[in-house]
Each structure stands twice: as C-alpha cells, then as structure tokens.
Amino acid sequence: MTRLGIITIGQAPRTDLTPEITALLPRAAVVERGVLDGLTRAGIEARPPRADEHALTTRLADGSPVVIGESLVMERLPGVLAELERETDAVLLACTGGFPRLEHAKPLFVPDRMIAFGAAALLGETGRLGVLCPLPEQREDTAAKFGRRLPAGARVLTEACSPYTGTGEELAAAAARLAAGGAELLALDCVGYTGEMRARAAAASGLPVVLARSVCARLAAEVLDSLDARTGAAS
Known part of the structure; x- marks a missing residue:
C-alpha cells in the first residue's frame, strides 16, 4: 500500500483534518507529522509573528488554535519533510500558505x-x-x-x-x-x-x-494511484 505523509504546520494528530483526507484516499496509508510537534504552547507563543513576515494560523494537538510566523515554520519544516520522506512514498503539506521552494526527493503536494x-x-x-x-x-x-x-x-x-x-x-x-x-x-x-x-x-x-483540503486530496489520489500501479507492475 502506498504511504502518504501529511505535514501540518501545527501539531499532529489533526483529528479535524486527516479523516476527511483519508476518506478520499482509500488505497493509501497516512503518516502524520507536525512542524510544531514537541513544542509547548508557551514556547510557541514566545515566537509570535514578526511585523515583516506572514502570519499563519493552525491547530495544536489539544485542538486549540494558534497564530505563528512563517519563520518559525521554515526553521523546522525542512527537517520534518526530510524525515517523513524516509517513511513514505509522497508528502502532502497541509497548509495553503506560500513558502519558499522546498527541497524534496519524492512527490510533494503543495496546496498553495x-x-x-x-x-x-x-x-x-x-x-x-x-x-x-x-x-x-x-x-x-x-x-x-x-x-x-x-x-x-x-x-x-x-x-x-x-x-x-x-x-x-x-x-x-x-x-x-x-x-x-x-x-x-x-x-x-x-x-x-x-x-x-x-x-x-x-x-x-x-x-x-x-x-x-479536498482539492489537494483528490489530486494527490491521482498520483498515488499511479504509484500503486507502478509498484504492482514492478512486482
């Protein structure tokens, strides 16, 4: 089964998001990671968005919302992406914010x-x-x-x-x-x-x-189905 990594810019698990995405990806196993995983709310709030950067809103593991700056995300996102690529066949970045180009070795779905x-x-x-x-x-x-x-x-x-x-x-x-x-x-x-x-x-x-979320999941399904077919043909 194809494995899709989902990266939230908040914390995993995203019980408000992942079930709707997985419903559109019946042949994929999902692995979640959060850019803010391991951080406390106090630590996150100590890094509010700067006046000169984009503000982003997301959700923490306890379900509470938080507003963060793009710089905090970009400090941690490349490492999370690289780690998740080692476990999955493709990755979906679960945020529609615009980010600088991210280095990736496998298909990366960018909602923006x-x-x-x-x-x-x-x-x-x-x-x-x-x-x-x-x-x-x-x-x-x-x-x-x-x-x-x-x-x-x-x-x-x-x-x-x-x-x-x-x-x-x-x-x-x-x-x-x-x-x-x-x-x-x-x-x-x-x-x-x-x-x-x-x-x-x-x-x-x-x-x-x-x-x-559904636009991204449906387009991701097209690619993941082809990965499944390719794997099946190779075997």
Missing part, C-alpha cells in the same frame, strides 16, 4: 498552488473569484496569490473568517458578502476549512465552492 491554479481553471476569463482566508491580515496576500494565477480580466474578492475560532454564522455571513460583491465561485483557502464549512458557505452564497 493547487487551490489557486484549480480555482483559476474553473473561473471564466472575466469572472470574479471570492476567496475566504482565515485572518484579516492575510487578505492582501491572498488576493495577490490568486490574482497571479487568474486570467487578466478576472478579479479577486476576499473575506476573512478563521476555521478555528470563527462561528458558522460568521462564515456564512462572509460567504454571503462575497456573493453580494459579485463573486461567481468561492475558494476556501485554508486546509482548516471542513466539508461542513463548504456546505455552509455554498448554502449562504448560492455559489459553487472549492475546498482546499
């Missing part, structure tokens, strides 16, 4: 590109894409990330609602505002957003919604 290019492929040449991101301070970067991948005549609208601390009502209201602003398609740009949240956003907006 997968959700942005996927949404662009579904949008018309002059369409409006509504994107929901976790933090208000992420909205500008989110608009730029998707804007780079969209056709020249398309537009990006953004709203913020955390999948970890926001309520269902707040998420629905944000989705409705995007629809009222003219969005034709919604993208939930964080792997923390769940299938239930997608359904709520779709109901509130009346629009089709693409969910980062």
Whole structure:
C-alpha cells in the first residue's frame, strides 16, 4: 500500500483534518507529522509573528488554535519533510500558505498552488473569484496569490473568517458578502476549512465552492494511484 505523509504546520494528530483526507484516499496509508510537534504552547507563543513576515494560523494537538510566523515554520519544516520522506512514498503539506521552494526527493503536494491554479481553471476569463482566508491580515496576500494565477480580466474578492475560532454564522455571513460583491465561485483557502464549512458557505452564497483540503486530496489520489500501479507492475 502506498504511504502518504501529511505535514501540518501545527501539531499532529489533526483529528479535524486527516479523516476527511483519508476518506478520499482509500488505497493509501497516512503518516502524520507536525512542524510544531514537541513544542509547548508557551514556547510557541514566545515566537509570535514578526511585523515583516506572514502570519499563519493552525491547530495544536489539544485542538486549540494558534497564530505563528512563517519563520518559525521554515526553521523546522525542512527537517520534518526530510524525515517523513524516509517513511513514505509522497508528502502532502497541509497548509495553503506560500513558502519558499522546498527541497524534496519524492512527490510533494503543495496546496498553495493547487487551490489557486484549480480555482483559476474553473473561473471564466472575466469572472470574479471570492476567496475566504482565515485572518484579516492575510487578505492582501491572498488576493495577490490568486490574482497571479487568474486570467487578466478576472478579479479577486476576499473575506476573512478563521476555521478555528470563527462561528458558522460568521462564515456564512462572509460567504454571503462575497456573493453580494459579485463573486461567481468561492475558494476556501485554508486546509482548516471542513466539508461542513463548504456546505455552509455554498448554502449562504448560492455559489459553487472549492475546498482546499479536498482539492489537494483528490489530486494527490491521482498520483498515488499511479504509484500503486507502478509498484504492482514492478512486482
């Protein structure tokens, strides 16, 4: 059986995330690791995001949310990735944040590109894409990330609602505002957003919604199935 490594930028296990991903990968065994594994909350909070870096939100092993800086992630991520590659056939980075290029020896699934290019492929040449991101301070970067991948005549609208601390009502209201602003398609740009949240956003907006975690899992399944077939042919 093919083994897929999942790296969260928080702590493993991610009981809010992994079951939805594994449901879409019935022929893969999953191995989880967290960039913050082994750190205490006090140690993490002693390294808040700097003013000049991207802020990211994630979840700790006890289920509580935390906001961290990209620099803390990048100090630890390469080592976690290298270790996990020794145990698996491919790795999924469970974060839609944009990171510098990571050295890897096996297939690496990067949601940042997968959700942005996927949404662009579904949008018309002059369409409006509504994107929901976790933090208000992420909205500008989110608009730029998707804007780079969209056709020249398309537009990006953004709203913020955390999948970890926001309520269902707040998420629905944000989705409705995007629809009222003219969005034709919604993208939930964080792997923390769940299938239930997608359904709520779709109901509130009346629009089709693409969910980062399922987009990544479905595309990963395509590659993992081919790895299975290759292994079977070799044997």
